[in-house]
Amino acid sequence: MNALETRSVAALASVYAMRMLGLFMVLPVFMLLGQDLDGATPALLGFAVGAYGLSQALLQVPFGLLSDRVGRKRMINIGLVLFALGSLLAASTDSIYVVIAGRVLQGAGAIASVLMALLSDLTREEQRTKAMATVGMAIGLSFSISLVVGPLIGSHWGLSGIFYVTGALSLLALILVNRVVPTPRTQRSSADVQPARAMLGRVLSEGRLLRLDFGIFCLHLTLTSLFLVFPTLLEDRLGLSRSDHWWFYLTVMVTSFFAMVPFIIIGEKKRQMKAILCGAIALLTTAAGALSNLRHNLVFAWIVLFAFFMAFNLLEASLPSLISKEAPAASKGTAMGVYSTSQFLGAFVGGSLGGLLLESVGISGVVWLMVAVLLVWLVVALTMPKPDYTTSFMVKLQAAMADGYDDVDASLRQLPGVRDVVIVEDAATAYLKIDRQRFDEAQLADLAFVRQGSGS
Numbered sequence: 001m002n003a004l005e006t007r008s009v010a011a012l013a014s015v016y017a018m019r020m021l022g023l024f025m026v027l028p029v030f031m032l033l034g035q036d037l038d039g040a041t042p043a044l045l046g047f048a049v050g051a052y053g054l055s056q057a058l059l060q061v062p063f064g065l066l067s068d069r070v071g072r073k074r075m076i077n078i079g080l081v082l083f084a085l086g087s088l089l090a091a092s093t094d095s096i097y098v099v100i101a102g103r104v105l106q107g108a109g110a111i112a113s114v115l116m117a118l119l120s121d122l123t124r125e126e127q128r129t130k131a132m133a134t135v136g137m138a139i140g141l142s143f144s145i146s147l148v149v150g151p152l153i154g155s156h157w158g159l160s161g162i163f164y165v166t167g168a169l170s171l172l173a174l175i176l177v178n179r180v181v182p183t184p185r186t187q188r189s190s191a192d193v194q195p196a197r198a199m200l201g202r203v204l205s206e207g208r209l210l211r212l213d214f215g216i217f218c219l220h221l222t223l224t225s226l227f228l229v230f231p232t233l234l235e236d237r238l239g240l241s242r243s244d245h246w247w248f249y250l251t252v253m254v255t256s257f258f259a260m261v262p263f264i265i266i267g268e269k270k271r272q273m274k275a276i277l278c279g280a281i282a283l284l285t286t287a288a289g290a291l292s293n294l295r296h297n298l299v300f301a302w303i304v305l306f307a308f309f310m311a312f313n314l315l316e317a318s319l320p321s322l323i324s325k326e327a328p329a330a331s332k333g334t335a336m337g338v339y340s341t342s343q344f345l346g347a348f349v350g351g352s353l354g355g356l357l358l359e360s361v362g363i364s365g366v367v368w369l370m371v372a373v374l375l376v377w378l379v380v381a382l383t384m385p386k387p388d389y390t391t392s393f394m395v396k397l398q399a400a401m402a403d404g405y406d407d408v409d410a411s412l413r414q415l416p417g418v419r420d421v422v423i424v425e426d427a428a429t430a431y432l433k434i435d436r437q438r439f440d441e442a443q444l445a446d447l448a449f450v451r452q453g454s455g456s
């Protein structure tokens with residue numbers, strides 16, 4: 001990457017990480033600290049935990065599409081202001097209903113797809129994969145940090161303190177966007193980065209993609225449900241004071257991250273992702289079921305949470321990669337938009353339905369919701385075909401060609417390793433799905449209609 005790209009990627013990854021840090025810091029402490037809010041019940045507390053997911057799910061794709069018309073930075077600024085206002089609203093109240101309104105307003109700043117689009121505008125095609133990976137690592141790191149920092153802030157300044165810090169982080173992100181992130185000269189509508197209406201029907205009709213969308217829905221339903229019960233179990237059944245929760249989460253997150261890395265490598269290098277995926281779901285199901293047996297044994301609780309987050313981190317890292325592999329050519333942006341919507345819907349359902357079960361049945365009701373959902377997902381995963389192990393490749397075409405596009409399509413499909421081709425005529429661009437083990441980029445050199453600068 002050149003200096004401008006490095007600066008852009010670092011700044012946008014930081015903005016994404018600060019936003020996710022603000023959203024997730026409240027998770028490990030909300031059910032404990034929220035009990036003091038006026039009108040609080042387990043059902044309302046659960047709804048508050050997942051409420052941001054509803055507005056995120058509804059506005060994720062519209063924000064991305066609007067950014068094409070009014071500009072990336074404008075939509076990012078609007079989203080961050082909404083996020084800051086929601087944080088301040090939640091921080092300034094003692095009412096559970098106002099906190100819920102604040103969480104919904106936080107989620108209304110649904111800028112994830114816009115950030116990715118701006119990243120696309122500011123990086124070259126050949127650097128895009130590296131840039132996206134940097135953002136992905138920043139998101140994962142921010143989630144791990146949130147589980148440690150949330151209990152620390154909560155123990156000193158309470159729930160309001162967490163929301164005030166979240167608001168400050170969003171204002172800091174605003175400064176980064178407007179002072180550090182360059183303004184792109186032109187906006188590029190890349191089908192591999194942004195949602196596109198024309199591709200939505202194709203994405204929604206792909207059974208492989210729908211299975212993965214269902215998977216991320218189940219994963220985040222389970223994650224949200226976990227934090228409805230686990231902080232209480234730590235404090236009430238295991239006797240760990242809330243001021244000490246941070247070190248429990250810290251040791252779990254660090255060790256579980258390193259434990260899952262070899263399985264990612266095996267899945268990718270040995271092309272065993274389906275086996276790794278199903279094994280991780282089975283481990284997650286076992287860990288979820290073990291929550292009901294936590295009784296006065298902190299070591300056992302640590303092992304259970306370690307197993308949970310080892311499986312969770314593995315699945316959270318694997319599913320976006322599988323979406324990228326399974327998405328039809330020129331549809332990755334749309335596929336990721338549907339995937340993100342499913343993720344946030346899962347968080348909303350996990351919080352709201354889990355809260356209702358917690359109030360009516362108790363902790364066991366939430367645990368068996370998690371187990372039932374994960375068992376259904378395991379059946380879905382076991383019956384899905386093995387992934388194709390393809391990746392996206394963009395080919396820039398000559399603006400004026402003697403050959404028609406039908407001939408170009410046919411020529412590209414004949415190349416070894418090419419699985420699918422979609423040509424966007426207005427942009428003089430062909431999007432390919434390729435098998436890296438069989439595809440040789442040098443074979444494009446002999447095709448007269450290809451311009452230099454093509455790449456992943």
